[in-house]
Amino acid sequence: MGKLSFYGQGIPNVKEVDYTGKLIVIEGADCSGRSTQVTLLRQWLEKEGHAVSDAGLRRSNLVGDAIQEAKKGNILGKKTLSLLYATDFADQLENKILPALKAGFIVLSDRYIFTLMARDAVRRASSKWLKKLFGFAPVPDMVFYLQVDPQVLLYRSFETYGTLDYWESGMDICLSGDMFESFQIYQSLLAKQLDIMAKEYDFILLDGHENPEAVQDRIREKILSIK
Amino acid sequence: MKSEDFFAAGYNGRLIVVEGCDGSGKSTQLYLLKCWLEYQNYPVFFTEWNSSKLVRSYTKKAKKENMLTPTTFSLMHSSDFADRYEKMILPHLRAGYIVLADRYTYTAFARDVARECDYEWVRNVYSFAMRPHLTFYFKVPIDVALERITAARNMIKYHEAGMDLELSNDPVESFRLFQGRVKKEYDRMSSKEDFVVMDGTESIEEQQQIMRRIVTNKVLLNFNSNIYEEFLSKVKEISG
Numbered sequence: 252m253g254k255l256s257f258y259g260q261g262i263p264n265v266k267e268v269d270y271t272g273k274l275i276v277i278e279g280a281d282c283s284g285r286s287t288q289v290t291l292l293r294q295w296l297e298k299e300g301h302a303v304s305d306a307g308l309r310r311s312n313l314v315g316d317a318i319q320e321a322k323k324g325n326i327l328g329k330k331t332l333s334l335l336y337a338t339d340f341a342d343q344l345e346n347k348i349l350p351a352l353k354a355g356f357i358v359l360s361d362r363y364i365f366t367l368m369a370r371d372a373v374r375r376a377s378s379k380w381l382k383k384l385f386g387f388a389p390v391p392d393m394v395f396y397l398q399v400d401p402q403v404l405l406y407r408s409f410e411t412y413g414t415l416d417y418w419e420s421g422m423d424i425c426l427s428g429d430m431f432e433s434f435q436i437y438q439s440l441l442a443k444q445l446d447i448m449a450k451e452y453d454f455i456l457l458d459g460h461e462n463p464e465a466v467q468d469r470i471r472e473k474i475l476s477i478k
Numbered sequence: 479m480k481s482e483d484f485f486a487a488g489y490n491g492r493l494i495v496v497e498g499c500d501g502s503g504k505s506t507q508l509y510l511l512k513c514w515l516e517y518q519n520y521p522v523f524f525t526e527w528n529s530s531k532l533v534r535s536y537t538k539k540a541k542k543e544n545m546l547t548p549t550t551f552s553l554m555h556s557s558d559f560a561d562r563y564e565k566m567i568l569p570h571l572r573a574g575y576i577v578l579a580d581r582y583t584y585t586a587f588a589r590d591v592a593r594e595c596d597y598e599w600v601r602n603v604y605s606f607a608m609r610p611h612l613t614f615y616f617k618v619p620i621d622v623a624l625e626r627i628t629a630a631r632n633m634i635k636y637h638e639a640g641m642d643l644e645l646s647n648d649p650v651e652s653f654r655l656f657q658g659r660v661k662k663e664y665d666r667m668s669s670k671e672d673f674v675v676m677d678g679t680e681s682i683e684e685q686q687q688i689m690r691r692i693v694t695n696k697v698l699l700n701f702n703s704n705i706y707e708e709f710l711s712k713v714k715e716i717s718g
Contacts, residue, residue: 263548263594313545314554317536328564330606331532331557338553345547383602387549 252352252392259386262345272352274389276363278445279397280438281419282407283459289361291467296357304351307361311342322418333371337384340364364388369444374424392477395470396449399459401438491571492697495582497664498616499657500638501623502678508580510686511693515576521706523570527581530561541637548593555586556603563607583607584667592659593643612696614689615668618678620657
């Protein structure tokens with residue numbers, strides 16, 4: 252990465268040093284095939300002799316559990332949820348991602364601030380507020396975005412879990428009393444937000460309907476081009 | 479401070495805030511004010527910094543284990559604030575309560591900037607919060623605050639002294655330096671944010687008299703609590 256560049260004001264007390272690692276992000280909806288791609292990519296990178304570290308959402312030691320606990324109760328304000336996720340991301344960033352990048356690791360991030368911004372935007376947070384809030388996030392070397400039709404996500408969700416998830420259906424924002432309908436509306440709104448960001452932030456688009464190996468080949472091809 | 483939500487629904491309540499360094503005496507004064515308002519049958523709701531049921535235990539653990547950076551310290555406290563704001567402060571204001579807040583967004587503005595977070599960034603984080611109707615700022619010299627804290631608990635807390643900033647290895651010296659920065663931020667906000675500046679070195683009684691007078695003139699004169707009084711008397715009738 253070299254010197255870090257940030258989307259906004261950056262982080263206080265981050266030393267001006269060389270970050271020799273690479274930050275690679277994979278974005279996409281739940282059931283878009285993200286984790287499969289991350290796993291395949293990791294295997295390949297390690298086989299090639301790279302040290303790999305991973306990151307994602309809701310994995311921080313600091314508030315990962317708090318978010319889990321809060322979501323169970325279903326009584327969480329929109330701003331609270333967004334700030335808790337921001338806290339979670341900041342903690343992983345400073346305690347895990349940056350140290351790994353400094354040590355020369357390739358960090359694979361299973362989702363990044365874009366998913367958080369998309370979710371909040373659907374919940375009516377202003378884009379100005381969100382951009383400023385996440386101004387402490389470094390610009391990754393590459394952002395892949397797995398695009399999948401909401402109708403296909405619906406099938407996959409049923410195949411995988413047998414049921415729809417409360418939060419993945421956006422039930423907290425009362426789009427529809429019917430969970431099935433809510434899922435369809437919510438996922439389309441999310442996809443729309445990510446599509447807008449794709450242009451603004453230069454995402455590399457991947458067709459999530461293709462078979463996983465074909466998708467993986469395309470990711471590797473892109474990564475080889477930056478090495 | 480702007481807030482889209484602020485204009486959306488009827489806000490009949492009033493928001494009164496106390497701010498100041500640790501040891502400035504603000505909590506004592508707010509407590510006395512609360513007693514006085516309750517005695518007169520005003521609908522009162524009290525809330526304090528860092529007390530959300532959801533977030534607080536995690537903050538406590540994180541502080542103990544020294545896991546926080548300036549950024550996560552700030553975001554953790556904003557999560558705590560947002561949870562109280564969305565669940566309690568805002569609904570009470572809408573319902574017509576006088577909300578008494580022991581510390582509000584200004585605490586974050588002062589402390590987080592003292593921890594070198596970006597000035598505009600912190601303000602943006604809290605921009606969803608409505609502006610108080612009245613803010614009292616309790617000003618005391620750092621040495622007075624220090625004396626009060628050490629007299630009360632014989633030790634200074636790690637984060638209170640800003641030890642995480644490594645300004646000095648000596649807690650007392652670190653407290654002076656860090657709270658000096660916090661105080662500078664408060665002073666800077668004082669006129670811009672219309673703080674009522676209180677001399678925290680005056681006697682407790684003297685300060686409380688001033689506070690009550692200002693609250694009467696600025697808040698109570700055009701505040702109608704008739705329905706609440708009626709409601710209270712009904713409650714008493716039933717339970718009595």
